[in-house]
Amino acid sequence: MTALQQEQSFNAISQPGEFTELDRFMFESWGYLIIPDVLTADRSKACLDASIRLHEKAGTSGWAQVGRGFESEQVLDDLIDHPAVLPKIRALYGDRFILQSAWCTKQPAFGGVGGWHQDGSGAYDFKQLGYPIPLLQLRASYLLTDQSLPGMGNMEMIPGSHRAQAPLPADIRRDKSDLPIGHVVCATAGSVLLFHNAVWHRTYKHDHDYDRYTAHYIYSPPWVRFSDRFANDKAYLARTTPVRRYLAGEFERPDAPFGAGYPTAFED
Numbered sequence: 001m002t003a004l005q006q007e008q009s010f011n012a013i014s015q016p017g018e019f020t021e022l023d024r025f026m027f028e029s030w031g032y033l034i035i036p037d038v039l040t041a042d043r044s045k046a047c048l049d050a051s052i053r054l055h056e057k058a059g060t061s062g063w064a065q066v067g068r069g070f071e072s073e074q075v076l077d078d079l080i081d082h083p084a085v086l087p088k089i090r091a092l093y094g095d096r097f098i099l100q101s102a103w104c105t106k107q108p109a110f111g112g113v114g115g116w117h118q119d120g121s122g123a124y125d126f127k128q129l130g131y132p133i134p135l136l137q138l139r140a141s142y143l144l145t146d147q148s149l150p151g152m153g154n155m156e157m158i159p160g161s162h163r164a165q166a167p168l169p170a171d172i173r174r175d176k177s178d179l180p181i182g183h184v185v186c187a188t189a190g191s192v193l194l195f196h197n198a199v200w201h202r203t204y205k206h207d208h209d210y211d212r213y214t215a216h217y218i219y220s221p222p223w224v225r226f227s228d229r230f231a232n233d234k235a236y237l238a239r240t241t242p243v244r245r246y247l248a249g250e251f252e253r254p255d256a257p258f259g260a261g262y263p264t265a266f267e268d
């Protein structure tokens, strides 16, 4: 057994495409799935090159994220409705949802661990909505550099923590400490991690001499506000596909109360 197979033998491993009953059970139990081999090596490299261009253009340094890369980079636009991932998003949300944000994240060479957190809004803590914290930001993270062993800027997750009613201890958060149930996700470039906003997670350490890139796509119910943009770029809307325009939140809405009286963009 290779080291990667060993790492993956205890993992919520899914397959590209259909959201199976086992996917649902694993997602409910752990709060995330790992989908290996979503992108070919060539496609993954093209997305990595696009992410590097975005960061160079934005002049970032250190740990940084650049939003709305899909507007200027075709290969990143193509990930918005990728057929390996979209059926799973639709199975979890139904057909009315939007791309709330898309971030290309860079962890610099030899970067340390990040802070433990749950995703959500600083303006209104999702915990205030009730228990369990609802699914409001479903994140598909495309790994663009190899993360097949620990120490490669992996994502570290706490399985099942989206259902934890107890807070993560303040000292662990303050000191960015390890804890015995942290699961360092190991997967190759081109794999996708799909996870619930309420799962506690962090960026794991990166022991290598190159920058690590991951492209995150966050899907939300249609009434959630964007967080990577105030409004969609008109030139992008004119050029992209009907499904992506719809996912950008640009659809006719006949009734002011947010009813389901508007058509979806999906044909099947």
Ligand SMILES: O=C(O)CCC(=O)C(=O)O
Pocket (backbone or CB within 6 Å): 105, 106, 107, 119, 154, 155, 201, 202, 203, 204, 214
């Ligand atoms: O890309 C990463 O390392 C982590 C990003 C993350 O956890 C976040 O944006 O919430």
